[in-house]
Amino acid sequence: MKCLGIAGLVLALVAPAVPVGAAESVNLILNWTPTADHSPFYYAKAQGWYEKAGIDLTIEVGKGSGVSSLKVGSGGSPFGIADLATMLVARSKGADVLALMSIYANTGQTFYWLKSYGVNGAKDFPGKKIGNPPGDASRVMWPAFAKAAGIAPDAVNFVNVGPTAKIAALKSHTVDIISDFYNEHDLKVIEFGGDLGFVNWKDIGLNPYGNSLVINGAFLQKNPKLAEDFVKISQKAFAACVTDVAPCLKALLAQASGLDLENQVRQWERIKFLMTDDFTTTKALGWIDAERMKKDYELVQTYLGMEKPFAVETAFTTKLLDPAVKMDASKVKK
Numbered sequence: 001m002k003c004l005g006i007a008g009l010v011l012a013l014v015a016p017a018v019p020v021g022a023a024e025s026v027n028l029i030l031n032w033t034p035t036a037d038h039s040p041f042y043y044a045k046a047q048g049w050y051e052k053a054g055i056d057l058t059i060e061v062g063k064g065s066g067v068s069s070l071k072v073g074s075g076g077s078p079f080g081i082a083d084l085a086t087m088l089v090a091r092s093k094g095a096d097v098l099a100l101m102s103i104y105a106n107t108g109q110t111f112y113w114l115k116s117y118g119v120n121g122a123k124d125f126p127g128k129k130i131g132n133p134p135g136d137a138s139r140v141m142w143p144a145f146a147k148a149a150g151i152a153p154d155a156v157n158f159v160n161v162g163p164t165a166k167i168a169a170l171k172s173h174t175v176d177i178i179s180d181f182y183n184e185h186d187l188k189v190i191e192f193g194g195d196l197g198f199v200n201w202k203d204i205g206l207n208p209y210g211n212s213l214v215i216n217g218a219f220l221q222k223n224p225k226l227a228e229d230f231v232k233i234s235q236k237a238f239a240a241c242v243t244d245v246a247p248c249l250k251a252l253l254a255q256a257s258g259l260d261l262e263n264q265v266r267q268w269e270r271i272k273f274l275m276t277d278d279f280t281t282t283k284a285l286g287w288i289d290a291e292r293m294k295k296d297y298e299l300v301q302t303y304l305g306m307e308k309p310f311a312v313e314t315a316f317t318t319k320l321l322d323p324a325v326k327m328d329a330s331k332v333k334k
Contacts, residue, residue, distance in 0.1 A: 039264070
């Protein structure tokens with residue numbers, strides 16, 4: 001009996017411990033291929049923060065905000081990154097999706113061109129070819145830009161160009177204009193110098209919320225604690241990366257091939273600017289303001305129309321954010 005007892009003790013010691021609760025497999029679909037603005041998610045995952053909260057996170061490469069909005073809205077992915085105006089369009093079409101946290105408090109949407117191609121501003125866009133992917137937010141929202149700029153919506157031709165091929169397409173004159181996020185600005189300045197022209201949507205009076213963390217509505221109802229943990233961990237990660245981006249970019253580059261570290265550092269400086277407004281610095285990092293959301297809804301309704309109108313307050317919530325975590329404006333270069 002004594003030997004049996006010892007054997008049982010040995011088995012107990014060498015047997016693997018049974019976890020109290022298995023981690024929940026959770027997918028996050030990005031808006032595009034991973035770059036610096038996604039690095040906080042990779043950093044938090046590398047640090048084990050999601051895992052500690054019982055979240056087994058998979059990060060999926062995206063193909064545009066239109067795609068990510070619809071995938072989250074259909075329940076194909078519980079979380080996603082999407083341009084908020086594009087998400088509102090998807091919601092009007094029946095997508096069960098809402099926003100939890102803004103990443104770009106200011107729009108990153110920007111059009112770029114070369115002055116040598118005879119383009120000096122939006123007034124010269126008619127008759128030109130604009131290169132971007134089919135699901136790109138700027139293509140979805142083009143009618144809004146066109147009306148604000150006084151251009152007929154059908155005055156340009158869109159050419160399908162992948163995210164990583166935009167500069168090459170502009171350089172080879174395959175297209176006359178490209179759309180891109182402002183965080184990629186420095187790469188174009190380096191490539192084209194003084195020949196580069198650009199207009200940010202904010203410059204013509206359009207400043208809708210940009211990339212944001214979105215969630216499937218049914219998933220949120222079924223998993224409120226997991227959703228809150230995910231938001232607060234992500235919020236904490238963004239704040240940590242604002243303080244010191246080096247470990248965040250290290251985590252990003254360990255998982256995403258083909259990225260240049262120096263370029264990602266430059267991008268992050270632009271991203272910090274896009275993250276900063278009066279609400280993210282005083283309310284909470286990632287805050288979504290109700291009045292601004294009303295304006296974004298009106299923008300979409302006016303220029304694109306809502307297939308099925310809805311109350312805009314149902315399209316976002318700030319209740320999962322930690323108000324103790326705020327955007328540090330002192331880290332933003334003027």
